Amino acid sequence: MAKRKKILMTGGHITPAIAVADALKKTNTQIDIVFAGRDTSIEGSNSQSEEARLVNQRGFRFVSIQAGRITRAFTLLTAVGIFRIPFGFIAAFGICLSERPDVIVSFGGYVALPVVIAGWMLAIPSITHEQTLSPGLANRIIGLFAKKICVSFPQTVKDFPSDKTVLTGLPLRESIFHPPKNSPFPLGNKPLIIVTGGSTGAVTLNRLVFPIVENLTTYYSIIHQTGRLDLQNAPDVPNYFATAYLDEPAYAWAIGHADLVVGRSGANTVGEVAVLGKVALFVPLPWSGGNEQYENARYLETVGTSQVLNQKNLTPGKLLGAIEGIFRDKQTYDKKAVEISREFPRDGAVRVADQVMAILSHA
Structure with a gap:
């Protein structure tokens, strides 16, 4: 019997992430999917984050990571975010070591950055998806470490290395x-x-x-x-x-x-x-x-x-x-x-899932 593969998903855009997870589970029964993200809605809050709620609702396992970030407007919460940056990398290493994923799938954002870099240092391949027309700083950095970069818009291809960038469109929830x-x-x-x-x-x-x-x-x-x-x-x-x-x-x-x-x-x-x-x-x-x-x-x-x-x-x-x-x-x-x-693909989730499976086949 073939060994089950594990996928670690992380990033700031939860809806396309879940769309890809659904597409993967629909056609591949021998995989386990774990999400890593914020368990609270905002810095300093006790309320459950939207990503934790949606992941739990879907029946996927969710692990919390408190990654630091730098905001444009400096406040007390900015100071807390900066202080947490090194702890975010330590937590990311801990998650990668304990989960031992075969591939990391990133959807950008400050939470995904330490996870992808930790995975790269542990020889775990990663793939990232850029949802927006203009890539954010985190995904530009993630793109340096990722094995494959998927983008939503044709205009975004030029922002990443051409030899590992593919136009997939935006992964959308099947329900729409x-x-x-x-x-x-x-x-x-x-x-x-x-x-x-x-x-x-x-x-x-x-x-x-x-x-x-x-x-x-x-x-x-x-x-x-x-x-x-x-x-x-x-x-x-x-x-x-x-x-x-x-x-x-x-x-x-x-x-x-x-x-x-x-x-x-x-x-x-x-x-x-x-x-x-x-x-x-x-x-x-x-x-x-x-x-x-x-x-x-x-x-x-x-x-x-x-x-x-x-x-x-x-x-x-x-x-x-x-x-x-x-x-x-x-x-x-x-x-x-x-x-x-007519210019926008409807099967973005399947296209990204195919890229993930291509990497998994060599993991």
Whole structure:
């Protein structure tokens, strides 16, 4: 009987990581997958991180690593993060030695960096995936040690060594391609707007949307993912459904039926909008690393499927005007979105899984 192989997954983007893990388990029964990441949501918090919650929900094993990081704005937590950097490397060595993985699969970020370097020093091969259009510092460094680098956008290939870089597209959760037939939301048949600030919501986005809900629901139905902290502040009006969190089936139905997506422009949201041929209004997170959210959103704006709004100057009235402007020219946006969707692979998770298995076959 062939020896079971072990894969250690780590990194800052949990949704594509789980998509790849699902793809690997679907076709390869003789592998074990372990995730290494933060077990708390933010530095100094006691609440469970989104990655730990999702990994446990999927039934994969999760091990905690407290890696240090350097933030752009210096605070007390920055000092704590810097202090933890050497301890992060020690913890990474400990995890690699105790788990003895055959390959490390990284999805970038400060947590993945010490794990990949520790693996390299222990002769454990690694593969990394870059989700964004403009690679962050951590993944640029990881790319020096990785055996294979997978990227989401054709433009990103040039940022890494050509001899080990491959365009796979973004690994997307399979559920978005198979939404439930029946709506889980008590809404009418008006054009649908989905508002999302990512898996945990976005308070700034909520503050822009709440004041204009009554104006919007005259013409549109709205599904609004507010996050836990702001749900109690959401208006209670017809044609408007606010929720702290959308599970996979509900989210799949919502984005599959959306006429417009309003939200942040993290790699996963942008990838889903592009692949599904949706039109979007993006409000990039101003302090995202390397301005990556703006770069992600700007690409789709350039090709004519989306608009990018600057949070600094944005008001509820300006957001309302932008939404109305999109719908006035909706046919043009829809046509472009469908055309562009054909350029983005839907099987990014399978393509990355294939690269992982190719490395495993020689491990």
